[in-house]
Amino acid sequence: MNLLKTIYNAIDKANSLIFYCDSKGEVLMCNKKFEDIVGMSKDLIVGSDCISIIYKRLRNSLSREQIFKAMLNDALKYKRPSSFEILIPDKKGEDRLIYWRINPILTKNKNLQGVLFMGDDNTSHREKEASLNNIDQTLKNIILNIKEYALYTINLDGNITYYGMGAEDMFGWKRSEIIFKHIKALHSYDDISYKLNFMLEQVKKTGRYELETYFIKKDGQSFPVSLTVTKFIDSAGDTTGYIFMAKDITERKKLEYQVFQSEKLAAMGQLVAGIAHEINNPAFVISGRTEILLKTKGLNKELRSGLKAINLQVDQIRRLVDRFLTFSRKSIPTTRELDINKIIRDVLPLLRYHKLPSNEIKINKVFAKNILKIRGDSHQLQEVFVNLFINAYQAMKEGGTLTIKTINKSNEYLLIFISDTGCGIPPLALKNLFLPFYSSKKEGTGLGLSICYNIIKNHSGSITVESQVGKGTTFIIKLPFVKKGDSNDL
């Protein structure tokens, strides 16, 4: 008797919903938890139909009720245990997710005595899962909206399974154009399509593969990227796909290139200074010796003209060396406050002293009014403009327009645009434009633009170039304005 009471007590206090019904579905007993959930007292529950107790004939629960009924009938008919998960309304009318185990209880003769229902309330688990789903959704949104990176994934067949907004921006291919296509379609013009198998092998082995490479956009433009490939792993540890994450590193490459460029220029400067010095000495001696000899009285005509020719050639060497030295010198400009408009106006008439192709060039001056002063060395800046104007003339063999524009940029710096409508500079030459000894002209030493570059750099400014073959070239010079409180003229 005592044991029965203990068992009954245990059942009543169990955390599961428990009820027992007869072969018709009428409840014979239930525990406290069941009472709590359905919100009815024992005396009302016992003797009632279990399904009507649970669903209370709620309208919206008809299909659930039928499922419940079907499960019960199944248990009654086949007399075998089963389990199912279903939503039932609690006393407040809120859905609870209950995992039911149905245990038909049989007599010794295998006749059905009744059915024991035991239910676990799984509602809180499901809530957690739902919130996990929410996190997934949030992550998905974040990833979709990441624009700094192109994110895309492929499955084991190499087909693109995910393709984010960043990728759309980077490649120029719309999601609809590329999704579920093979990754080679995305990389049809770049190296990735050749490297793909190797890369994926590496990822399989080490979990990760990184490289810097060039991608080609839909419109054919190429740009540098840093690419990281990782893999999806399922719970068994098997690879199920690959994640590609690419970042456009154009800006970083530009900076690296500039640093590389200025380091290269500095190294070249030293080299050139050394060479110039070594050439200067013997040239100096040759020049001095011929000068002395030319002063000899009664020198015969043939010797005199020979010596003159030597002197002329040596002078040419010395002038060339002098150019090298100008290029390599890190001299601090002798600075004064300058009006760039005036410097440009002064330089233009000097052009006629240079051997320029005799073509029709229109000069279009768009000068900033109330131009702010910059601090600089007028001779050095003149040299910059002479060089750039000569280049412009030489680029416009068929004639054209040279536009010189100065702009005060927000009290910070002066912008000078020098544009021609000439032949333009091919991309490769554009890359090396400011390097010394790089010249596309037969008559050039390749020093002009590198001297310009150095001079502008010494003025704490910058010089850049934009060009289109067949359309023309624009040099853009940026020079800082004199700030109030700067030291006076030297």
Next chain:
Amino acid sequence: MIYKILVVDDESAVRELFEDLFKKEGYSVKTVATGEESLKLVEKEDFDAVLMDVKLTGITGLEALKKIKDLKPEIIVIMITGFGYDEELISKSKEYGSAGYIGKNVPISRIISSFNLFVKTAKEKNRRK
């Protein structure tokens, strides 16, 4: 007036050239190849002027200039260089007391005339002192 000049240059061809040039001008000329040698000679003999190359083997022309001026402040030292016009070298030379600075990139006749001018100006300056 006849000047007594010391030429310091590590290239023998350059030394010989200056020797010939200055002798034609009527100067008395001595030449040495290093800064160290020039110091010894300046200590022993009196010169009106020294023409000193900037780039030398051993001590540099600038160092030799400084030491010579320490030794005999009245001596006129003119620097000459194959580096051409160089701000840093010019300001250093001035600081160490040189009377002038000539680049080897100008015609010989101008080097001589510059040299003469520098010596003349420095002499007058010394006299006024």
